[in-house]
Amino acid sequence: MYIYHFVSDTKDTPTDPAGKFAQALAKLIAKLDSGTSHILETEAIEAFRALHAKGHFPGLGYVKKLSMKHHIETLAHHLG
Numbered sequence: 001m002y003i004y005h006f007v008s009d010t011k012d013t014p015t016d017p018a019g020k021f022a023q024a025l026a027k028l029i030a031k032l033d034s035g036t037s038h039i040l041e042t043e044a045i046e047a048f049r050a051l052h053a054k055g056h057f058p059g060l061g062y063v064k065k066l067s068m069k070h071h072i073e074t075l076a077h078h079l080g
Contacts, residue, residue, distance in 0.1 A: 001078055002038040004031065018057035025052050040077055044070035 006027040008020035029052045031037045032045065039045065044066045051058060 001074070004028075004037075004039065006031070017060055021057050021060075021063060022055070028052075040070075040074050042070050042073035042077075044073060 006024040008023035010016070010020060010023070025048060028048060032039055032041075032049070047066050048070075
């Protein structure tokens with residue numbers, strides 16, 4: 001199992017959560033598209049890909065929900 005933590009480049013202030021999300025999301029998508037990520041393509045990853053394609057920031061709560069969903073889907077896959 002592989003664990004990645006994608007963060008924005010700007011970490012000095014809590015301002016601009018949408019911009020920071022876009023930066024971190026771009027890193028996730030780049031890793032997924034690299035062909036070497038070993039990240040399971042879960043329903044949550046599909047949702048992250050859709051957000052990236054739209055350039056949409058749904059709010060931090062929804063991002064946390066997707067992150068948790070991906071973790072659960074990944075664990076279920078590896079343990080099931």
